[in-house]
Amino acid sequence: MKVQIEKVFAMPASAELSWQFLQDIAAVAACMPGAKITERLDDTHYKGAVSVKVGPATMSFRGDIEVRELDAATRTLRLIGKGSDTTGTSGASIDLTARVEAAEGGASNLVGKSEASVSGKAAAFGGRMMNSVADQILKQFAANFAARVELLKASQAGAAPVASPPPAQHELNGLALFWSILKDWLSGVFSKKHG
């Protein structure tokens, strides 16, 4: 079960700043809901974990992340992630390319392109919802990313550290996720009708 996603998210900071943050793999991973880097093997190899909770079931994926490309000239990061859930019943992999582009007014855009595939239970049960789930995860990721970049901007501007906490390190909440998928789907249905 494969899904390809291309998204552009506006960032409230300069391209330089966004790029600076993008290179901090552990920090970027932490922006992914439920994800974290558990071990840094070397500059380009990490071990990570993601957990998703849907109702009573928790799926914890763990795997290897490899940074394939980190190009300052084009502000491009490409990484490959591959793992399986801890019960061994599902597998997942992702090939992600993220690029920072300068935007008007000193802001920037985070341009993401990814191909994700899942296998096993995750595909059997979650396959039909994968696009929506991936969309939601990316949205939450972008929001967290933006918050962290803003924090970085504030601290570099010398301002007093903002009291806002870093993104909470909790599991990706299935119910909230489901709700936002439903909301998006509904708005999609209605916008099509009226469009």
Add this chain to the structure above:
Amino acid sequence: MGNSAETLEREEKLQGIGTSRLRKEDARFIRGQGTYVDDIKLPGMLFGAMVRSPYAHANIKSINKAKALAVPGVVAVLVADDLKPVNLAWMPTVGGDVQAVLADKKVCFQMQEVAMVIASDRYAAADGAAAVEVEYEELPAIVDPHKSMAADAPIIRPDIADKTEVGHGPRTHPNHIFTWEAGDKAATDAVFAKAEVTVREEILNPRVHPCPLETCGCVASFNKPTGELTVHVTSQIPHLFRTVLAMLSGIAESKIRVIGGDVGGGFGNKVPIYPGYVVAVVASIVTGVPIKWIESRIENISTTGFARDYHGIGELAATRDGRITGLRFTALADHGAFNSHVSATKLPAGLFSICTGSYDIPTAYCRVDAVYTNKAPGGVAYRCSLRVTEAVYLIERMIDVLAQKLNIDKAEIRRRNFVKKEQFPYTTAFGWTLDSGNYHPALEKALKAVDYEGLRREQAEKRAKGELMGIGVCTFTEIVGAGPTKVCDILGIGLFDSCEIRVHPTGSVIARLGTMSTGQGHATTYAQIIATELGLPSEDIQIEEGDTDKAPYGAGTWGSRSTPVSGAATARCARKIMEKAKKIAAHLLEVGEGDLEWEVDRFKVKGNPSQVKTMKEVCMASHTSNIPAGMEQGLNAVDYYDPPNLTFPFGAYVCVVDIDRYTGEVKVRRFYALDDCGTRINPMIIEGQIHGGLTEAFAVAMGQQIPFDESGNHLGNSLMDYFLPTSVETPKWETDFTVTPSPHHPLGAKGVAESPHVGGIPCFSNAVVDAFAHLGVTHMDMPYTSFRVWQQCKALGISTRT
């Protein structure tokens, strides 16, 4: 004869052949007192849980047991390397191949067995299984069988890559299993070349699963001091199971006891030997305590005996007036990653060559190519004796395609091609000898029952209004009761079957058979046969099957073979007893055997009706000294029956559907099923079997399919996705019958349980396609979900209101 009313009353009391005797086994089932394998609880029993592959195709780089072994309650974790010292990492399959018991270095289908965790209870076993760390290296998977034999296709089975054959003739590619053909290719090609008309259609029987109520499982118990192994198992073939276990384990077959118990539905799903059984046996031998392993529903649907996955091409040649002159059917069979399809050594594609159906087709050729893919192995399951469903589906669809091409009515084209009554026994172009049949009256009875002409008139009116109504006709011939040992075997063992009868002094009976009831009502019907044959009440006749220590050897219950084979053995066995009983009766009445006549339950002296010995009296006498000189005491016998031929039940079905062209919803308005299974032993049970088979036919035609994505991920292995019809969806069934006895069966009986499934599926298809026939549609693949049918409407431009 004596007083006929009195005789009839005595006959009625026996509850023998022809009576709708209530099912004896239901008393315990409806009270929840059946004993299924999961009800077996033995002292000290441990539980096994399977670790399965999330990938359809991957190398196993490492397996780490440490965390699993640390889970409280976990006793052991078994992987392929642990099975190698006992030579059980691989096992032979019933298809002539070998299969990994636990994945050895690589996995070839999703959910393949990788390790078994043994623990003190089910929860600990499941927790332990979740803690086994397996590192995989994913490989490209083959999902589409058409791509299996491509030059650059990934090799699924490196273990046999060098083998030039795997049980069934030469292989031409590492992913090739066998190519099998029958009939006369050259003659058939010649008929097609000069035919007045030909038709061709690609027809898919998608991968489905019978999904029995009870999943598979076993309790294996090895007694170290005695060296005896007892296995309680959900098997349709306990005796063959024991033989295979003996071959695998090296334990003497006499020290292995396989017990079937109650089995909650088989449908072919419980014929193969699954890895879970073998690992449970090994674990019990290693630990010395009983091991229970029970599948979950998802495991059952994903990994055990599926059905079909036949990608067929049907071709018929005919004259302009619709007389079929030639048949050419080919099929690409997707067998999954291991060939564990049950197949006779000589018949790798089973009974596919029954595909000439009920028709007198002079020239025919068929060919089946079987290939490996990265899907689960298993089969051949689902109320079908070895590819008969696929064969009948092809011919029953193709004759409709031909009718449409020639603009001949679909009932009429069948009349023109039927094998005629006087042609029986009829030998088909493929060499099968149809034992008996009377097709024309059956079809006419069916057409009359539904007012076929009236339905066609109604259809014409509806078509004129733009409404969709379809009438499906199906006149199938089945082939059941495997089988003559000269043709049919499993792992070389002939498919005979057996019955042993012991008559007690008081006239009650215990009979043991080599078959295995999985819900067919054997305890009821076999007793009826003995009751009629011996004149003893069926109520006092106990039937026992499935315990290999008690029952005589037999090939089990599948392919509607119980009545054709064991039913015959039962009758023959009873007749052996009858012969002896007659000698005793003659001795007691001091007359010659020729002076006796039999009446329901007693011997009478001809011309002297007061001189009588009832069977019960003879039973007692047989245990005394008052028997003919030199005769042994008792009334016991055993019979092993090797049928001279299979039996060929048939039927005429009509289905009427109404289709909503805006939503694609198919409503089954009417389904009439006339079955002819020869002599009817218990009409009520036959009707129940037909209801069950039709419901499963409805399930297959209307909703069941096991889909995979391009990486081999199973996309429908739970009851969230997999369609199991309930009484809400299931149509009402109208059943009817004719009786054309089998000439070679001692009772004239044929099998029946498969017929409604085999005949029902094409009948639904024919009805759905018929609804679109006037729009030029000749075929639509199953299942006919609303979405699919709506897509057809959309393609025809009739799905929107104008």
